[in-house]
Amino acid sequence: MNLVWERLTLSSLPLKEYLEGSYLHRLVVGILKPWRQSSILMQWGDTIAALLLSLVYGFAPFASSSLILVLLVATIGFWFLLTLCDDTAAVNVPFVTPIHFLVLLYWLVAAVATALSPVKSAALKDLAVLSLYILLFFVCARVLRFSRFRSWLITVYLHISLIVSVYGIRQWFFGADALATWVDPESPLSKTTRVYSYLGNPNLLAGYLIAAVALSLVAIFAWQGWIRKALSLTMFFVNTACLVLTYSRGGWIGLVVALLAAAMLLVYWWSVDFNPFWRTWSLVIMAGSLIGVLLLAIIFVEPVRLRVMSIFADRQDSSNNFRRNVWDAVFKMIGDRPIIGIGPGHNSFNKIYPLYQQPKYTALSAYSIFLEVAVEMGFVGLGCFLWLVFITFNTAFTQMQRLRELRNLEGLWIIGAIAALLGMLAHGLVDTVWYRPEINTIWWLMVALVASYWRPVNKTGDR
Incomplete structure (x- = not known):
């Protein structure tokens, strides 16, 4: 019964092991890590991402749907860049749940x-x-x-x-x-x-x-x-x-x-x-x-x-x-x-x-x-x-x-x-x-x- 519950809730899913063995993850995540280490802007990457999200939620009730979608594109684009620059060895909290x-x-x-x-x-x-x-x-x-x-x-x-x-x-x-x-x-x-x-x-x-x-x-x-x-x-x-x-x-x-x-x-x-x-x-x-x-x-x-x-x-x-x-x-x-x-x-x-x-x-x-x-x-x-x-x-x-x-x-x-x-x-x-x-x-x-x-x-x- 516990095994069925674990399978249903995915609580025993080996997500970390999958990421470590994923070729796509290895090829994409962190390929720009050297650039991030030398870039002052990207060292504040997560802070910038939080500010972009603040714009999305700050403008959402007042702006048109088109403007919200533009802000989403900008935020997601920066997230892609941030992901390419990640130092996977320094991450203690799992990215995938x-x-x-x-x-x-x-x-x-x-x-x-x-x-x-x-x-x-x-x-x-x-x-x-x-x-x-x-x-x-x-x-x-x-x-x-x-x-x-x-x-x-x-x-x-x-x-x-x-x-x-x-x-x-x-x-x-x-x-x-x-x-x-x-x-x-x-x-x-x-x-x-x-x-x-x-x-x-x-x-x-x-x-x-x-x-x-x-x-x-x-x-x-x-x-x-x-x-x-x-x-x-x-x-x-x-x-x-x-x-x-x-x-x-x-x-x-x-x-x-x-x-x-x-x-x-x-x-x-x-x-x-x-x-x-x-x-x-x-x-x-x-x-x-x-x-x-x-x-x-x-x-x-x-x-x-x-x-x-x-x-x-x-x-x-x-x-x-x-x-x-x-x-x-x-x-x-x-x-x-x-x-x-x-x-x-x-x-x-x-x-x-x-x-x-x-x-x-x-x-x-x-x-x-x-x-x-x-x-x-x-x-x-x-x-x-x-x-x-x-x-x-x-x-x-x-x-x-x-x-x-x-x-x-x-x-x-x-x-x-x-x-x-x-x-x-x-x-x-x-x-x-x-x-x-x-x-x-x-x-x-x-x-x-x-x-x-x-x-x-x-x-x-x-x-």
């Missing part, structure tokens, strides 16, 4: 789906974009191995999200023009302001802020000093308030999942210091309290009640009806190409979906990331994606427990990453804003954050 292996496998499945796509030219364009996000993970995983860069990038994201949230709350007080029909026109909430800040869409804003809420909650405990704790507390309440004011039902689902996960993991983290009673009942009390607050909000806050009840209105709500009709077409698309899909990306989807859509129900995506992966890369791609998620969470829990035993507060950031990933996946059940650059970059940052803590299992089973 089981998460890296699954991310690469996910890309390979996408490449096969592109090769077999009925619309190859469209799929190829989106494979190029997907490749940038995959490579962004590799850059982040490298840079985040250093605790100072990890702290810096988390701080950059939290400060940027605070700016975004403050502007979103300002829209709530002073009003904001709806850029589309985001609420059922026949709903009592049809005149309600749904904030969207700099991102132009309330659902997109909600998806962007889920990770910010999770990380700012964790920062309250991870950051030292009352000033920093007060700042993190402010970030948490402002980000949460702004996310609530988006009135994004999927965003609310993600928020509840992220908060429940973060709260329960934080209680678990500190439970070693509890007496027997609180060690037994603290998780139950915490979960019950959060659920109780949610129920009180549904009962006594009318806008929240109406918005939550619309989730269960099925086709009587126009948004629900729209999604149901899109999903009906998507299921037919999956049924026709169940193994490897139509090819990755919205360009492929836009070419094929009109052949299946019901009249007047045009769509740019499947409105569910799990259905989107299935339609783009078939059940092979969906299985690979779920395996990647499983490996990521297994790694996160394992490393969190290791750091918990050491009482190392760095492990709190893993709790934030777990909560953020769970919240984004919960939101992704009913929406596909996950594919937008503003959110996809955050997703890979969280996955890389988990990967940066990975340690190999030695022969005695210690980590």
Whole structure:
């Protein structure tokens, strides 16, 4: 049984031995090492990479998708140069983790789906974009191995999200023009302001802020000093308030999942210091309290009640009806190409979906990331994606427990990453804003954050 679990989690995968025996690794990594030793610029290579990543996450909510992609190209290009200059003999922390292996496998499945796509030219364009996000993970995983860069990038994201949230709350007080029909026109909430800040869409804003809420909650405990704790507390309440004011039902689902996960993991983290009673009942009390607050909000806050009840209105709500009709077409698309899909990306989807859509129900995506992966890369791609998620969470829990035993507060950031990933996946059940650059970059940052803590299992089973 243990052997099956090790194979499933890849915990016994000989990654280091594979790299040492890989001809490609020997020929490529480190071939420019002599130049790096004589170059003042490249001696600061990891710092420069961290600054380039700061530009990506600093501009993401404000810039166009094209500019974000340009920044990604620049960052990845510098990472390639840095890899060619690496001194492999001086590296103590492994570059490759089981998460890296699954991310690469996910890309390979996408490449096969592109090769077999009925619309190859469209799929190829989106494979190029997907490749940038995959490579962004590799850059982040490298840079985040250093605790100072990890702290810096988390701080950059939290400060940027605070700016975004403050502007979103300002829209709530002073009003904001709806850029589309985001609420059922026949709903009592049809005149309600749904904030969207700099991102132009309330659902997109909600998806962007889920990770910010999770990380700012964790920062309250991870950051030292009352000033920093007060700042993190402010970030948490402002980000949460702004996310609530988006009135994004999927965003609310993600928020509840992220908060429940973060709260329960934080209680678990500190439970070693509890007496027997609180060690037994603290998780139950915490979960019950959060659920109780949610129920009180549904009962006594009318806008929240109406918005939550619309989730269960099925086709009587126009948004629900729209999604149901899109999903009906998507299921037919999956049924026709169940193994490897139509090819990755919205360009492929836009070419094929009109052949299946019901009249007047045009769509740019499947409105569910799990259905989107299935339609783009078939059940092979969906299985690979779920395996990647499983490996990521297994790694996160394992490393969190290791750091918990050491009482190392760095492990709190893993709790934030777990909560953020769970919240984004919960939101992704009913929406596909996950594919937008503003959110996809955050997703890979969280996955890389988990990967940066990975340690190999030695022969005695210690980590």
